[in-house]
Amino acid sequence: MGNLAATLQHRLLVWFHQTRRDLPWRRTYDPYHIWLSEIMLQQTQMDRGIAYFQRWIARFPDLPSVAAASEQEILKYWEGLGYYARARNLHRAARIMVEHHGGQIPCDYAMLRTLPGVGPYTAAAIASIACGLDIPVVDANVARIIARLYDLAEPVKSKGCRTRIENLAGALLPAGRARSFNQAMMDLGGLVCTPKNPACGRCPVAESCLARLRGTVADRPVASGRKETVLIEMATAILCHEGKVFIQQRLADDIWGGLWEFPGGRLEDGEAAEDAVVREYREETGMNIAVCGRITTVTHFYTRYKVVLHCFSCRLTDDRFAIRLEAAQACRWVFPEELAQYAFPAGHRKLLDHLAATREDFFTGPCR
Numbered sequence: 001m002g003n004l005a006a007t008l009q010h011r012l013l014v015w016f017h018q019t020r021r022d023l024p025w026r027r028t029y030d031p032y033h034i035w036l037s038e039i040m041l042q043q044t045q046m047d048r049g050i051a052y053f054q055r056w057i058a059r060f061p062d063l064p065s066v067a068a069a070s071e072q073e074i075l076k077y078w079e080g081l082g083y084y085a086r087a088r089n090l091h092r093a094a095r096i097m098v099e100h101h102g103g104q105i106p107c108d109y110a111m112l113r114t115l116p117g118v119g120p121y122t123a124a125a126i127a128s129i130a131c132g133l134d135i136p137v138v139d140a141n142v143a144r145i146i147a148r149l150y151d152l153a154e155p156v157k158s159k160g161c162r163t164r165i166e167n168l169a170g171a172l173l174p175a176g177r178a179r180s181f182n183q184a185m186m187d188l189g190g191l192v193c194t195p196k197n198p199a200c201g202r203c204p205v206a207e208s209c210l211a212r213l214r215g216t217v218a219d220r221p222v223a224s225g226r227k228e229t230v231l232i233e234m235a236t237a238i239l240c241h242e243g244k245v246f247i248q249q250r251l252a253d254d255i256w257g258g259l260w261e262f263p264g265g266r267l268e269d270g271e272a273a274e275d276a277v278v279r280e281y282r283e284e285t286g287m288n289i290a291v292c293g294r295i296t297t298v299t300h301f302y303t304r305y306k307v308v309l310h311c312f313s314c315r316l317t318d319d320r321f322a323i324r325l326e327a328a329q330a331c332r333w334v335f336p337e338e339l340a341q342y343a344f345p346a347g348h349r350k351l352l353d354h355l356a357a358t359r360e361d362f363f364t365g366p367c368r
Helices: 002-019 031-040 046-059 063-068 071-078 085-100 109-113 120-130 140-149 159-172 178-191 210-214 273-285 336-341 346-358
Strands: 230-241 244-250 264-266 289-302 305-316 328-334
Touching: 002 159, 002 178, 031 046, 031 085, 031 120, 046 071, 063 085, 071 085, 109 120, 120 178, 140 159, 140 178, 140 210, 230 273, 230 289, 230 346, 244 273, 244 336, 264 273, 273 289, 273 305, 289 346, 305 346, 328 336
Parallel strands: 230 305
Antiparallel strands: 230 244, 230 264, 244 328, 289 305
């Protein structure tokens, strides 16, 4: 592979230095910035990630500022990015690094792997890009490039193919140039060798690509069987009482642990959304409510799930009540204008955004 690897390395590095994207974390290669960007860009589009990164850095300029923040503030600044375990792990990792590593990102692959939320890919990216260590980085972009370069005909996520791709990535890596080469591969996959309609005419290594020569680019990489989207119908309601709104905080070990929400839950088979929200309020809080009306319906996607959330307004049917939390760790009655201070899951945030966008004077009715 010697001559081929040298040719690929040279062409790719020249292309990268001529066309590389001006990303905020590339301007200094501060290890904290690299770590943060890699965590944020998991399951997040680049443009969206940049906006959140800049907002985050303005509030948390270094590791100690992250470690010193409350979990609620961390979740609030993460709100909208989804996959909130990333934020909680980032917070835990920051505190570990402040306590055990002098507030610095460790430049050691094995040590990075011990941090919460840092898997093999993230550790390799930090070690190579922030610290300059000769470690190959293999993400979906890199796997796709290598599957096309070598025309790999087996499912890219199979154990055998994954191992082969990692070995090929390691063989291609130029000694002492890991930072630039790994980023070049990421940019090539993000801008040129894309999943659909790759721009082979602009690819700096097209002449060496076996899939292009054999006409199999559209078939590479070979995907595993795709799981069908699962529809989940849920219902929630905003409860106002004596000028305040009821919210509850999800359990810590929940997928959205620590976030706040309006009570509600999944519709049972054959159950109407209005009946479901009345039942959920009773089961989750012990409060008896009546539905006043429908506010809106919002749709949210995560992984392979499509969640349809039916949103209502409601009122108490009995002022004599004792709240009994069955599916939350805490609850509060807050003024409507205070809701912006709390981090909500995407579906509930869409509900609040709908109210703000329509300027619907919703809270003055049920809250009287």
